[in-house]
Amino acid sequence: MVGTGRTAALNAAALDAALRYAHRHRARFLDDVVALASIPSVSSRPEHRADMGRAARWLARRLRRAGLNGVHVVATGGHPVVTAGWGTRAELPTLLIYGHYDVQPAEPLSSWTSPPFRPARRGGLIVGRGVSDDKGQLLAHVAAVESWLLTSGRLPVNVRLVFDGEEEIGSPHLPAFLDRYWSRLQPDAVVISDTRMRDADTPALTISLRGSLNLELVVTGPAAPVHSGTYGGALAEPARELCRIIAGLHGSDGTPIPHLRLGTSTAPAAARRAATRSGPSDVELLTLARAPRPGRGTVEPGWSAHERTTVRPACVVTGLYAGDAGPGHHAVPGSATARLNLRLAPGQDPSVVEAALWRYLRATARAGVRVALRRLSSAPPVELPASGPVVEAARAACCRGFGREPVLLRSGGTIPVVSELAGRRELPTVLMGFALPDDRMHAPDERLSISSFTRGTRTAVAFLHELGDRVPGCADPWRCPGSALGRRGR
Numbered sequence: 001m002v003g004t005g006r007t008a009a010l011n012a013a014a015l016d017a018a019l020r021y022a023h024r025h026r027a028r029f030l031d032d033v034v035a036l037a038s039i040p041s042v043s044s045r046p047e048h049r050a051d052m053g054r055a056a057r058w059l060a061r062r063l064r065r066a067g068l069n070g071v072h073v074v075a076t077g078g079h080p081v082v083t084a085g086w087g088t089r090a091e092l093p094t095l096l097i098y099g100h101y102d103v104q105p106a107e108p109l110s111s112w113t114s115p116p117f118r119p120a121r122r123g124g125l126i127v128g129r130g131v132s133d134d135k136g137q138l139l140a141h142v143a144a145v146e147s148w149l150l151t152s153g154r155l156p157v158n159v160r161l162v163f164d165g166e167e168e169i170g171s172p173h174l175p176a177f178l179d180r181y182w183s184r185l186q187p188d189a190v191v192i193s194d195t196r197m198r199d200a201d202t203p204a205l206t207i208s209l210r211g212s213l214n215l216e217l218v219v220t221g222p223a224a225p226v227h228s229g230t231y232g233g234a235l236a237e238p239a240r241e242l243c244r245i246i247a248g249l250h251g252s253d254g255t256p257i258p259h260l261r262l263g264t265s266t267a268p269a270a271a272r273r274a275a276t277r278s279g280p281s282d283v284e285l286l287t288l289a290r291a292p293r294p295g296r297g298t299v300e301p302g303w304s305a306h307e308r309t310t311v312r313p314a315c316v317v318t319g320l321y322a323g324d325a326g327p328g329h330h331a332v333p334g335s336a337t338a339r340l341n342l343r344l345a346p347g348q349d350p351s352v353v354e355a356a357l358w359r360y361l362r363a364t365a366r367a368g369v370r371v372a373l374r375r376l377s378s379a380p381p382v383e384l385p386a387s388g389p390v391v392e393a394a395r396a397a398c399c400r401g402f403g404r405e406p407v408l409l410r411s412g413g414t415i416p417v418v419s420e421l422a423g424r425r426e427l428p429t430v431l432m433g434f435a436l437p438d439d440r441m442h443a444p445d446e447r448l449s450i451s452s453f454t455r456g457t458r459t460a461v462a463f464l465h466e467l468g469d470r471v472p473g474c475a476d477p478w479r480c481p482g483s484a485l486g487r488r489g490r
């Protein structure tokens with residue numbers, strides 16, 4: 001605990017004031033989510049370039065209103081990063097709050113029950129692209145910072161906010177941004193809210209993420225499409241060869257080929273039981289996906305659905321394209337393309353898996369077609385510590401925000417920056433997500449639970465307090481619990 005009883009009482013009063021402020025202003029904080037989600041900041045589509053700039057400027061204005069300093073829209077080689085900060089007191093820890101303001105494309109639009117970029121309130125939900133991933137979660141932290149700054153005029157920690165405009169395309173320019181501005185950031189800890197809770201009432205801290213390797217596989221044959229009557233049957237067809245190659249990526253029992261499993265290991269039985277207890281059941285997971293039960297040979301046997309999506313690799317075909325000239329066009333396509341999204345299990349290395357896959361493709365390709373593999377983006381898997389002062393601060397904050405201890409969950413998703421911050425820079429990082437499992441991230445009718453957002457904001461307010469509380473001002477760096485935050489590799 002911090003210093004004297006008097007300081008502790010002052011701190012508790014300041015927290016109370018911030019929590020009351022957050023409660024009073026909750027409707028306006030929700031309006032912010034609606035406003036930001038109304039801007040179609042789809043990072044992967046060139047036609048939304050101007051919208052990306054619009055969203056970044058909106059966010060910058062919002063950060064200034066929250067009382068933050070040093071608000072900048074920083075140009076990168078791609079979409080801008082929005083940054084802000086508060087505080088330079090050496091005796092306080094510096095917290096980096098990361099979020100992303102870009103969103104997934106909304107297509108297919110016909111599957112939405114309301115326009116994706118006209119967020120609609122429906123009962124206890126807001127429906128719109130990006131409301132949950134990640135605009136609502138990012139704004140919960142902005143609301144929390146404002147709740148402190150506009151009540152007691154200070155924060156219990158120094159903060160640096162970094163809002164990425166390229167998370168959904170693999171954050172290609174973020175490492176360079178971090179390198180360039182690292183001396184101004186110098187964080188001791190990182191918090192990211194871009195993950196899920198266990199269920200509507202149970203908060204969760206995510207302790208592992210799968211890696212991701214996005215590839216484009218192109219099979220080419222004739223130099224251009226040719227008449228299927230004149231040539232059909234006489235030459236190797238790119239579309240058929242592509243399908244054969246893709247079919248060969250899994251064994252007949254549904255297990256990915258060994259090339260795709262390089263680097264994986266089987267967890268001890270106790271860890272598997274624990275994961276099964278804290279994660280969703282097979283039925284729960286499939287119900288959320290609104291998918292029928294997978295038949296024999298369609299998924300890797302011997303693992304639960306939760307394990308398959310968190311500690312096992314997956315090779316997902318996310319796109320398949322050939323012969324796009326329409327149904328009346330009878331021609332052998334000149335090429336066929338597949339988009340592969342490999343989700344990598346803890347322990348796997350994206351470049352090792354990519355090289356192995358390439359070896360497999362070269363060995364499998366038949367004469368008459370050419371095979372090319374192009375890497376679109378990649379991020380290694382990450383495992384985070386399940387204890388330490390930052391995790392303890394997050395636990396205590398969740399108890400205050402949700403009235404319940406968080407569970408520790410593994411996630412099948414990927415957040416590229418986590419490997420950069422928690423991996424390469426070894427910063428204690430906590431993934432404290434406020435999204436619900438049925439928020440339909442990346443899918444039509446994405447939604448944000450208003451109650452999760454409000455309780456998430458409370459949790460974010462409390463987290464700043466709890467983190468500051470665990471690091472008293474201390475002249476001796478060896479005895480200061482601040483060094484226990486794991487300030488390594490600076």
Ligand SMILES: [Zn+2]
Pocket residue numbers: 100133134167194
């Ligand atoms: Zn996200």
